[in-house]
Amino acid sequence: MDSSPPLTAVIIDISKSRSHADRAALQREIETAFGRVNSEVPALQPIAPTVSDEFQAVYADLALTLRATLLARLVLPEGIECRFGIGRGDVVIVGSGVVGAVQDGSAWWTARKAIDEARQHQYSKLGFVRTWYNAESPEDALVNAYLLARDQIVGGMNPRARRLLLGQLLGSTQAQLALDEGISQSAVSQNLSRSGANAIVAGAALIAKDAR
Template sequence: MVANQVAVIVDIVESRRLADRRAAQLELADVFAAVDARTRPSLPLRATVGDEFQAVYPAVGPALEAILLARLALPEGLDCRFGLGLGEVEHVDDGPIGAIQDGSGWWRAREAIVMAHDREDRRVPSSRSWFRGGPEHAGLEALVNAYLLARDQVVGAMNLRARRLTYGVMCGRLQSELAVEEGITQSAVSQALRRSGGAGLVTGIEQLVVLP
């Protein structure tokens, strides 16, 4: 029996408008490697074809944590879209650039990234992430997507400093350390985290990381 996992597909927002797509993909590869080092992927975030990256996580909570870290760490001028699919992730073969996989987790991740793109283009411009769990997980799907809609709105409104500070706190760094790096006071770090919503993001993911 193939166990359920969370397949994740990532693509670059408006990648065709980038002046140097290769440089952007290399920057993303560095960001995703740092995220992999701090999370628990079953399959690390890796480039596949074009502007797409893929990963697999053992459960919904770790997947949500990883994509939040990834968005917070993105360099200026780059943004990504994330599709998450809960379901079977089955190893088919070993290809020249890594494992070849199939299963309902991947089908749902593909559906999810299309849906995220659709919402971004229409009703919710801040939307960058979507989750598909299938009919057997309808309640979980609704819960996670409500969270993602709110989370994307908060992250999208953050400036680069607020993202850096939130990322640092999520990585377990002290506010005093972050203050030295930013050339501000610890009080200013705390205020920035509260005003930007970063403190809420950190607390929220601490609650959701235990999701099955």
């Protein structure tokens, strides 16, 4: 894989995976959920399982990565949480292994640092943190400020609010969402406003617009 321009690597792990009674069923559910993300967001390396409770992916730019990690959190089965470490830099192939090419590079080093930081924050007063960014650059603070707000809003949502946010991000109308949920369109509108979903949708639109 070409190391220039810089790429964005993502490391994902399942939070508290050992506490689930049927680990194999959990893995299947998460792989199915992440398959939805892979169908929506173009990736140089789609989200795929690696070892134990870890998944990895590579994207061409940060905007795609932010969208993918947001969708990934929203498609997870109810009660399941994952952490996301995002790094930026070069991705290089250094050999071959049992499951394919062995990759290395600064994108992976910083992604590993980022997921370690996300894990540390999760067990602090910032317990809502699920996503962290590390590119060892001045933009880190700006990206993480956005992620802090995003994680707190999404973390405070109930399952219906998450479904409605996901639907909006994927282009569903409020009328369609109302039909899917068996509620009125007015109730959908109120939920989107009350839950903070409108802010998340607006932020995602700004990021996508800036990336074009």
